[in-house]
Structures are given as C-alpha cells and as structure tokens.
Amino acid sequence: MARYFLLRLADAIPTIWLVLTLVFTAMRILPGDPAIAALGDMALPEQLAAFRHKMGLDVPLWQQYINFLIGVLSLDFGQSYMNDEPVLNLIAANLPYTIELTVAAMIIGVGAGVPFGVLAATHRDRLPDSGMRVFSLLGYAIPDFYLGALLLIGFALNLGWFPINGGGDGFMDRMYHIVLPALTLALVKAAFIGRLTRTALLETLGKDYVRTARAKGAREPRVIYRHGLRNALLPLSTGMGLSLLATLSGSVAVELVFNRPGLGRLLIQAINERDYGIIQGGVVVFALLVLLINLVMDLLYIVIDPRIRVKS
Numbered sequence: 001m002a003r004y005f006l007l008r009l010a011d012a013i014p015t016i017w018l019v020l021t022l023v024f025t026a027m028r029i030l031p032g033d034p035a036i037a038a039l040g041d042m043a044l045p046e047q048l049a050a051f052r053h054k055m056g057l058d059v060p061l062w063q064q065y066i067n068f069l070i071g072v073l074s075l076d077f078g079q080s081y082m083n084d085e086p087v088l089n090l091i092a093a094n095l096p097y098t099i100e101l102t103v104a105a106m107i108i109g110v111g112a113g114v115p116f117g118v119l120a121a122t123h124r125d126r127l128p129d130s131g132m133r134v135f136s137l138l139g140y141a142i143p144d145f146y147l148g149a150l151l152l153i154g155f156a157l158n159l160g161w162f163p164i165n166g167g168g169d170g171f172m173d174r175m176y177h178i179v180l181p182a183l184t185l186a187l188v189k190a191a192f193i194g195r196l197t198r199t200a201l202l203e204t205l206g207k208d209y210v211r212t213a214r215a216k217g218a219r220e221p222r223v224i225y226r227h228g229l230r231n232a233l234l235p236l237s238t239g240m241g242l243s244l245l246a247t248l249s250g251s252v253a254v255e256l257v258f259n260r261p262g263l264g265r266l267l268i269q270a271i272n273e274r275d276y277g278i279i280q281g282g283v284v285v286f287a288l289l290v291l292l293i294n295l296v297m298d299l300l301y302i303v304i305d306p307r308i309r310v311k312s
Contacts, residue, residue, distance in 0.1 A: 009295065012295065015287075016287065016291065020072060021065075024068050027279060034055070034057065036048065055276075056078070072284060076088065077280060077281035077284075078277040078281075080270075080277050081277060082275050087277040087281040090266060094266045097260065098255070101255070102185075104182035105181075105182045105189060106186075106240075106247055109185070109187075109190045110190075110193055113191070113196075114194070114236075116135070116197070117193065117201065118224065118229065119132070120194065121197070121228075122201075129198070139189075140188075144185060144253050144254055145256070145257050162176070162180050163176065165258055181255070184258075189243045192246075196236060196239040197236060200232035201228050204228045207231070237297065238297070244293055267286075
C-alpha cells in the first residue's frame, strides 16, 4: 500500500509542475496591467512603478517564475494586489465554505442517487425504472446555475424559507445557508450517480455467481446488496470520484448565484480585478484538491479490489 501510494504521489509531481507553469504563463499573457487595475487609470507613473516593485512585477519573467515556484513550495502566494492582504489568508478564509458545500452536495447526491439506482435496477422496465430515466435526463439537461436560480427564486425570494445570500456565521446558521446551494449541486449529481448505480448493478446481477446465490436459496436483499451492489462498487466509486470533481468545479457557479463566500467566488473577483496572487494561489489550491481526490480514489480502488495492487 505504501509503495503504491508513493508511486501515485510521484506521478502527480509533473502534473503539479505543469499546472503551476500554465497558471503563471496564462496570467502574464492576458492583456491589461495589474498595477493600473489596482491603482486606477489616474495613477502617476511613479506610483505605478512603486507598485510593480512592491509586487515583484518589475523583474524579468524568468525571475518572477522562480519567485513564484519558491513561494508555492513555501506556501507563500504573496500579497493581494487589491487589498494588500496575504493571499494565503484569503484562501484559508474562503476554502472551508467551498469544501463544506462540496461535501454536503456529495452526501445528499450519493444518499439519494444510490437508493434510486438500486430501486430502478430491481424494478427494470417498470415505473421506478422509467422514473429514474426521466430524473436522469432532467439532471443531465439542467445546468447548475439555472437550477440554483430557480431554487433561489422559489424557496428564498417567494416563500422566504431560506436566506437569499451569504454563508452564515455559526454552525447551525451555516448549515441553514448551505441547504439551497447543496441541493442545487446534489440534484444533478444524484441523477448521474443513480443512473450509474442502475447500470452497474444490472450488469452485476447478471453474473453467474449471483444466479448461483439465488439457486442456493439466498434471500433477495442479500443477493442485491451483498453479491450485487458490493461487486458494483468499483465502477460506482469511479463515478463518485468524477462526480466529486464535477461538484468541486460546479461550486464556482453556485457560489456566484447564491452570492456565497467561497474559493470560486474569490477567484472570479480576482480575475475581474487582475489580482495575480489570488488567481495563482486559488488555481493551485483547486489543482491540488483535484490531485488529492484522484489519489484518494486510487487508494480506494485497492481497498475495494486488492487485485489492483498486485497488477500495479
């Protein structure tokens, strides 16, 4: 297990370096001057020069690149151009909101999608199966931001059951604020996971060992959950990993729709203001989260099917 973990971690290092390089390059080739964006069009040349020197923008690009890599390795993304706060502090203040939204959406999505998928698979070509197909089609067709706007208008503006914006203060208040954003992401993910569960379970239930279990007189719930769903976990876990990545990226649009604090909303604001530090730090954190999720999924595969470790 340790060897497999180290191999996967080593494979991620070139990916991390490539992401860092692409982020740095993209920020430098975009039109516009961050000094003018921060100080305004009326700033004097002396003020612009002092700002560029303070932020390290007056040195050659190769030196900026080296300084950027050193800063990332030391978890120092520099200062925000707009409010002169450490970028790491801004990311640390907003990242928990994005993580809790992603986790809450996945819990709801998996908690609803898996039972729906099992129900559809065990009632193939009947009403529950048809309902699952319609639900999946709607889930695939409705964008996150559009569904979020509908829920916001219906349950927050018209009915007043939930807050319109913000992230909340205490634990209970934050859970209250997260309901609609989490449902926005979860309904789409539940459709995907439910469809995947149905497909994987139907394939597993057609195997010889399942027919043998039934022939021996095993009860149907034991056949479905112990022999069927348990052996469908590998493709199901792959789908959950992809769904988790999609939920993490989809949180950006949902945070904007609900005017909710989070890393995605912080990144959009930084892009509008050409704040290099926040953009670079935010994208790097997102990339690290994606690599971490992929690494955890690789380790989960070993737990589900130890034969993968042998092949590796």
